[in-house]
Amino acid sequence: MLVSTAKLLSERRSEIPGRVLFMFQPGEEGHHGAKFMLDEGLLNVSKLKDGTESPIKAAYALHIVSSIPAGMVGTRGGPVMASSDVLSITITGKGGHASEPFRTLDPIPVACEIVQSLQMMITRKIETFDPAVVTITKLIAGTTTNVIPETAKIEGTIRAVSEKTRKKVHDSIRRVAEGIAAAHEMQAAVEIRTGYPVTVNDKPSVDFALDVAESLLGEGKAVHLPSPAMGAEDFSYVLNQIPGAMVFLGGTPQGVNPATAAPNHSNRVMFDETAMAHGIALYSSLALRTLGVTLN
Template sequence: MSPADARLAELHRRARAVQPRTVTLRRALHRHPEIGLRLPRTQEAVLGALADLPVRVHLGREVSSVVAVLEGARSGPTVLLRGDMDALPLHEDSGVEFASTIEGAMHACGHDVHVAMLASAARLLAESRDELAGRVLFMFQPGEEGFHGARHMIDEGLLGPGGPAGMPESAFALHVSATVPSGDVHTRPGPIMAAADTLHVTVTGRGGHASAPHDAVDPVPAAAAMVGALQTMLTRRVDTHQPAVLTIARITAGTTNNVIPETAEMEGTLRTMSEPVRRMLHEEVRRVCRYTAMAHGCEAEVRIGSGYPVTSNDRQAAAKVSDLGRRLVGARRSVEMPDPIMGAEDFSYVLREVPGALAFLGACPPGIDPSEAASNHSNRVVFDEAAMATGVALYAGLALETLARA
């Protein structure tokens, strides 16, 4: 075993040793989830977990973020490690003993796991300060679930020469997945998650009696025609080698069974893997909706909300994660994903500024086939806490090996 591999094995052993602390923090956060950009109780829990560590702490001004900086024994670059903190607005039905006590809020995407792993990684790295040539920036971020929390933190000065630790040289984030075998590490170079935009269309006709549609202009058939026309547009206008998904998830119209409504509304999501395709589809969606409405004698107002950009991994950073994963859990369990996924991540904002990588850490519960496990964002999702020790070692190892070579 090489010295580097021996050091990594020791790091994994220490991660298992602090597992009770990691689990305790995770379960405390899980019982009291908070949603959005202001997470006072979560912020307090993070500060408590870091209180006895030799880190400089910076709090967000407008959001409940926590940034902690650990200085190594020697000067060198900065490595950023991210853990998101917010929960989702749904009722928990997981059945775990530490289930949410907050009605309508649940840590259904594993952000409680991320926070606990990152806090324990900070502890391990603090114990290894003498080996660090540079500094580690721990980014505890609110508002990942649609609130652009990473962008808010960047706007408040997280990155750049004037930031709490200067401009990072590299950045890494882990995301647990309940449908990946526990402890496995999955990542890939290049695009790994999609850009996500929202689509809202209001179709306006002229209301009337349902028995006399010829005396009205019915917006419902126009909206229905748009759904098919948009899917046809996707297959005719987008190169088959360019991933793109357009889903109309809600159509609303009318108040009762004998009235033709004046308006119909549609909402959906548009997912793409490249900025040129994203821009082109914004124009195509507007065109298709507008002219389909005109063909039915209606008008269409189209609003497209720009969401998170494409999450794109730096090739070298992704290779570093994969290599470290292979050395931690074995070559068969640290694999390169063949394809990106169409979910979205606001770590994309960080990766637009800093070369780095996002990776998925498997946390499928024991005894369950990953293909049948309740997935992230399910009200029944359960994560295997045993995987957290691997996540702690992976977080700490990425910083330690990057700065040890600096």
């Protein structure tokens, strides 16, 4: 969609009273591509030919989703997508024969206790309207059936929609894991690898984007979403520096219920490709309207 938008606007460059920067970011899925582009000077655009400054006024990104019908878009002001961090906890005990657990310090039950307690920590310690998610997706321990291992390892993901809650969850994970391990005479080494920050939309930019979208798609086709998505996006780095918005572009085919449609990362997901035309039109209109071009 962005390539087609670049081609469309480039063909009319002489009619556009300003400049448009197209950001083709690599490494969006976990590799901080946007951050590297910013560090390399993405926003340090050159002056115009007459020597005047040409600062970037706004930034917009579209992300197609299967949870919104094709022909619609949705977004919200404030937090729109979560932060994303990787959690790793290694519990160290003392291995031995499985027939004599009293001679060992078995890390596996302790790992299980930590997993359960992390879920309780989320429900009891984290504010309902400033939520977080801790999901353990991997538990690694042992090599055979008759040996208690020396260590057990827990891995998973942490999501939050505010930096305050993000920090609180990080601190709570360390306290829970280390405390439970110590209660069983073991050690827990907690590693949290910081990932993408919370994606925070600028409210005026959201209102502007939805107004532009409704003028293209029709009344009622551009909606304010009630809550953030707990997925993460490295466009968050851009929005930390300039105002703008991440907008979700509906791609669910006609006749498919968005509530039960296969999610984006599923091997069964299907998109209505006419949504791409909507995306090209919206990208182009956002650029032109931002530069003051009146569209009929």
